[in-house]
Amino acid sequence: MSSSDVRVRFAPSPTGPLHMGGVRTALYNYLFAKHNNGTFIIRIEDTDQERFVPGAQEYIMESLEWCGIMPTEGPGIGGDYGPYVQSERMDLYKPYALQLVENDKAYYAFDTPEELDAVREQAKNMGMPNWQYNSITRSSLKNSLTLPADEVKRRLEAGDKFVIRMKMPRNEDVRFEDIIRGWVVVNTNNLDDKVLFKSDGLPTYHLANIVDDHLMKISHVIRGEEWLPSAPLHILLYQAFGWDAPKFAHLPLLLRPDGNGKLSKRDGDRLGFPVFPISGNLKDPKTGNMESFTGYRESGYLNNAFINMLAFLGWNPGTTQEIFSLDQLVEAFSLDRVSKAGAKFDPDKTKWFQQQYLKATSDEDLAQMLKSQFNLAESDEKIAQFCHLMKERATFIKDMMEEGSYLLNKPASYDEQTVSKKWKQDSAALMTEWKSRLEALSTFDAPSIETAFKSFLEEKSLGIGAVLPLFRLLVTGAGMGPSMFEIAAYLGKEECLNRMNDGLAKLG
Numbered sequence: 001m002s003s004s005d006v007r008v009r010f011a012p013s014p015t016g017p018l019h020m021g022g023v024r025t026a027l028y029n030y031l032f033a034k035h036n037n038g039t040f041i042i043r044i045e046d047t048d049q050e051r052f053v054p055g056a057q058e059y060i061m062e063s064l065e066w067c068g069i070m071p072t073e074g075p076g077i078g079g080d081y082g083p084y085v086q087s088e089r090m091d092l093y094k095p096y097a098l099q100l101v102e103n104d105k106a107y108y109a110f111d112t113p114e115e116l117d118a119v120r121e122q123a124k125n126m127g128m129p130n131w132q133y134n135s136i137t138r139s140s141l142k143n144s145l146t147l148p149a150d151e152v153k154r155r156l157e158a159g160d161k162f163v164i165r166m167k168m169p170r171n172e173d174v175r176f177e178d179i180i181r182g183w184v185v186v187n188t189n190n191l192d193d194k195v196l197f198k199s200d201g202l203p204t205y206h207l208a209n210i211v212d213d214h215l216m217k218i219s220h221v222i223r224g225e226e227w228l229p230s231a232p233l234h235i236l237l238y239q240a241f242g243w244d245a246p247k248f249a250h251l252p253l254l255l256r257p258d259g260n261g262k263l264s265k266r267d268g269d270r271l272g273f274p275v276f277p278i279s280g281n282l283k284d285p286k287t288g289n290m291e292s293f294t295g296y297r298e299s300g301y302l303n304n305a306f307i308n309m310l311a312f313l314g315w316n317p318g319t320t321q322e323i324f325s326l327d328q329l330v331e332a333f334s335l336d337r338v339s340k341a342g343a344k345f346d347p348d349k350t351k352w353f354q355q356q357y358l359k360a361t362s363d364e365d366l367a368q369m370l371k372s373q374f375n376l377a378e379s380d381e382k383i384a385q386f387c388h389l390m391k392e393r394a395t396f397i398k399d400m401m402e403e404g405s406y407l408l409n410k411p412a413s414y415d416e417q418t419v420s421k422k423w424k425q426d427s428a429a430l431m432t433e434w435k436s437r438l439e440a441l442s443t444f445d446a447p448s449i450e451t452a453f454k455s456f457l458e459e460k461s462l463g464i465g466a467v468l469p470l471f472r473l474l475v476t477g478a479g480m481g482p483s484m485f486e487i488a489a490y491l492g493k494e495e496c497l498n499r500m501n502d503g504l505a506k507l508g
């Protein structure tokens with residue numbers, strides 16, 4: 001039950017797959033909401049029909065679900081402030097745009113795209129490449145501020161195409177306090193008259209975003225740094241409507257491992273790591289072609305490891321603790337420990353988190369995961385023992401299978417390096433003797449095997465390095481691996497002795 005007025009939203013546009021930067025935005029919103037006993041909402045911002053990608057919304061929801069950070073209000077979830085998809089709210093925005101025109105905060109503009117292109121071209125030829133529709137240029141353009149009132153009326157009645165633009169005040173400082181960046185001040189002379197309502201009858205992102213944040217009673221807007229330039233316009237829109245603005249927190253960028261620029265899909269492909277939470281196949285809005293991409297889930301990452309890693313990209317707890325469960329993150333998270341500076345993504349650190357989580361997962365849980373990925377004939381108990389043996393040396397579930405294949409099948413070959421370094425003339429005799437000691441054991445568990453092994457070494461006055469590698473070689477075919485006593489116990493006496501016989505026959 002949420003009992004505070006904290007209401008935050010993740011507001012993705014379904015224009016493609018959710019990049020890990022987007023997941024981090026969702027995560028920080030989730031953590032902030034839960035920490036403050038508030039509500040985490042998802043709103044789909046699909047006002048830009050041209051960039052709409054079928055399946056993207058489903059992809060986003062599935063990603064959040066995998067990450068374990070599901071909102072409590074949103075499409076398919078419910079809530080008192082729906083619908084939560086903007087295309088289902090389309091009729092709602094126009095009256096707000098008209099209200100702004102009415103109050104002289106916005107105006108109708110009738111310039112056609114061709115006319116504006118011509119003006120832009122002309123400005124470019126005169127050495128002004130960044131022409132804008134703004135508080136100066138609007139006075140010479142075709143809008144309700146320059147045209148006579150009756151002509152505006154006639155045009156509107158005749159159904160002429162129009163957009164509604166923000167009437168940006170001239171030379172005013174817009175200031176707001178960003179939770180992460182402190183005071184931000186921008187002069188309106190640097191802002192253009194943004195379109196709020198388009199000629200197709202739909203609102204732009206800016207209008208729909210502000211209206212919905214207001215109607216959904218959003219208390220804090222936590223979003224990526226790329227939206228910082230839009231924030232002054234948003235503040236002005238709140239003022240124009242006479243509404244209280246939410247508090248803003250603009251998150252730092254996710255940077256490439258070398259710190260040079262924003263992390264992109266291309267960097268992931270080049271350096272061999274995923275930049276998306278889950279794999280998928282979606283239309284590229286630019287080319288129209290289907291594009292597939294790889295996710296952390298399919299690359300074998302545990303969701304909690306991914307989340308833990310992501311939480312640290314831009315935030316730190318102020319202590320040396322690095323491993324945090326989702327609940328611990330909720331407990332520890334605060335926006336004032338989010339940094340302004342871009343966060344460098346570190347693929348090695350990501351693997352390290354995964355390793356820690358794999359190691360910390362119970363043998364029984366790992367056994368279930370292994371079973372879901374591989375066809376295994378062994379009992380659950382045996383698979384759990386297998387995981388117990390292999391997890392220390394693995395990063396991913398599949399590593400356990402690759403490295404531990406000798407626990408499931410007899411060795412097909414014997415590690416050449418170990419053979420040439422360790423297998424001497426007297427090795428066969430030594431191993432035959434050790435084999436008979438094993439044969440004589442009445443209890444074949446790891447401690448009994450280890451005790452027998454130690455007395456064998458003592459008797460022979462041999463060091464561990466002279467005997468253990470030979471034993472390992474015969475039983476597993478490998479030069480390295482987990483405890484040989486545990487391996488022998490796992491295989492059982494009969495299998496262990498059989499393998500030793502096979503090895504002795506092959507290596508002589």
Ligand code: GLU
Pocket residue numbers: 010011012013045205209222223224227
């Ligand atoms: N729809 C915007 C996006 O795709 C949301 C920006 C915001 O959170 O205000 O990121």
